[in-house]
Amino acid sequence: MDDREKKSIIEGLLFTFGDPLESKELARVLELPQKEVTRLLKEMKDEFDYNRRGIRLIKFNDFYQLGTRPEHHQWIKSIVLERNTKSLSNAALETLSIIAYRQPVTKAEIDHIRGVKSDRSIETLAMRRLVRETGRLDKPGKPILYGTTDEFLKYFGLESLDQLPPLEGLADSDYMEE
Known part of the structure; x- marks a missing residue:
């Protein structure tokens, strides 16, 4: 496998995962020495910057993540605000x-129930002020706990969470296990 193919795989992994990935994890997945992966990541970062690509490779400590270029903020903000006036996606509604x-529920619990990552849905819901951080779980990593807001109640025409429809038939499912 040549460097071009390795970079393509790394870019795909970073794009798909969304969250930062450590170079040693990328090295493990690619079955390559960590030094080689670090070299490839540096080359990718330089190439993205040199070509003024719409995405950039962000490095902090030994973690890497794809992100948008800061100078494109005004256009990204424009479309995000435009989209916020549209209805919620099925993924966002499910989340x-x-x-x-x-x-209160953690992102890991949400991801487990859905079977897919929920970062984008949670971000969308938070931007629309339908959910918020309610605290942190007292366990390693101190994961964020999420809950609904008054805006959620207003959005769905509810006076309180007691007015949520019952979860008939779901109480016995894996979704409701503690």
Whole structure:
């Protein structure tokens, strides 16, 4: 496998995962020496910057993540604000329902229930002020706990969470296990 293919795989992994990945984890997945992966990541960062790509490779400590170029903020903000006026996606609604019924709940619990990462959905819901951070779980890593907001109640025309429809038939499922 040549460097071009290795970089392509790294870019795909970073894009798909979304969250920062450590170079040693990338090295493990690619079955390459960490020094080689670090070299490839540095080359990718330089190439993205030199070509003024719309995305950039962000490095902090030994973690890497794809992100947008800061100078594109005004255009990104424009479309995000435009999209916020649209209805919620199925993924966002699914995430919101999990938060509403299981709150306070961590992102890991939401991801487990959905079977996919929920970062973007949580971010969308937070931007629309439908969910918020309610605290941190007292366990290693201190994961963030999420809950609904008054804006959530207003959005769905509810006076309180007691007015949520019952979860008939779900009480016996894996979704409701503690």
